[in-house]
Amino acid sequence: MNTVPFQALACPLDGEPLHLTGSAWRCAAGHSFDIAKQGYVNLLPVQQKRSTDPGDSKAMVAARQRFLGSGHYQPIAEAVSRTLLGHAEVPSRGTELFSCLDAGCGEGYYLRQLVSAASSGQALSLVGLDISKWAVLAAAKQDDKQAPFSSWLVGSNAHLPVQVAALDSVLCMFGFPVYSEFARVLKPNGVLLQVEAGPDHLRELREIIYPSLKEERASERAAPEGFAHLRSESFSYQITLEGKAPIADLLAMTPHLYRASVEGRARAEALDVLTLTVDVRMVQWQRV
Template sequence: MSITPFQALACPLDGKPLSWSDNVWRCSDGHSFDIAKQGYVNLLPVQQKRSHDPGDSKAMVAARQRFLDAGHYQPIAEAVSHAVLGHAEVQKAASQPFSCLDAGCGEGYYLRQLADAVTNTQPLSLMGLDISKWAVLAAAKQDNKQAPLSSWVVGSNAHIPVQTETLDSVLCMFGFPVLIEFARVLKTGGVLLQVEAGPNHLRELREIIYPTLKAERASKTVVPDGFIHHGSERVSYSIALNGSEETADLLAMTPHLYRASPEGRDRAAALEVLVVTVDVRIVMYMRI
């Protein structure tokens, strides 16, 4: 079974195909992008940034890496890998490797888990994209420089630096979906897999950091334009966090870190043990 970095990148300045040579990606108009010594490429031009240092901070990336490496979200990773590889098995007659983009890859946990789950399916071609340079740097550092698993790219979901209709699958893990771009880069028959928080996700933590919880709205699947609903799965289980460090890491990798009041964060920081529910919905859409 072979796993290779995804190659069909596009210039973030003019959209033209990029070609790789001598550790540099270049387009036909002469724009060039060096591959960093850690093994990633920055395809996020200044005009596409909303801040000087967009995305997760170095501290947030480190917290997520510790939390995920502890295995707390392993069942989610297993369900996602099963869904992706199931689709790859259906498509294995294709002459090209099955390509998958993690759009908002963080430090690369889910792509590494996908690579580890591979058995006898067709070759995979993987790419991790994140707007945070700290996240992509952490992902690239964990890759094998002699035989890298993925192309690691700093870039934006709003302007995905990938050639049109070149991907078989896109993952959006608790991220910010840009459906127009996802539809553009997916092939006909390609699958978008979204992981979304369910109504009880981290409920026990939310009850501690907020004075009250908002009533949950009824969940209804809205199929994006250009797609059909291809299946759904719910993953729900409990985890026990021991020590204030694990709870702090969980809080740091969620939007609740900034939404909670200082008093709420203090209550979370005082916890020595927290049993919390993980409740997510995995939804698959097929590009038509």
């Protein structure tokens, strides 16, 4: 397996191609973005921020890293890798190098799993992007500085710092999809893989922290503009968390930490064992 950090970046200020010069990315207009010593680049200009420190906090990122590192979502990672690598093997793409953006990459878990699952004959060009600088920092720290397998970017899905039609695939894991941007950066026939929570996802936790559960939205919906529905897949399994620490990590890495009442969080914090349903839906959209 051969990995190449993604190169087709665009300036977040004017959309022009960025070129790597020394330890910085620069566009023709002179905008320059330094590569941090940890190996990532911040392509989120201040005018695209809604707060001074957007996205997941340092504590949330650390909780997610511990939780994912324990293997609880390994079946999801395997399904994602299997799906993406299946598209990487399609000969009609016209290139041997398969490019993929993880839009909302967190601390890079799913891209690392993708690299691990790839065969020796597959060539990947990968880029991980997240609006949280703490998430991207955690991802970059786990990369091999001598031979990085991915480009790590602080950026926004609403303004992807990627050139037009530069990607074979986009992965959006439990994230905030911006379909117009995904359509812009995907090649014709490129694939968007969207992974969403199913109706029973973490139901046992939600039943503890909320007084009642909201009715789930319909699973089927119209294809976003610029896309055609390729296929959908749902699967579920159960996990058991033993001890207060992993339960606290799970709660901390989800929006439920802030949506639940003080009483609901207290009920979760009192648990020593929690058996949960993991229920996900994977939807593949093809760029038309």
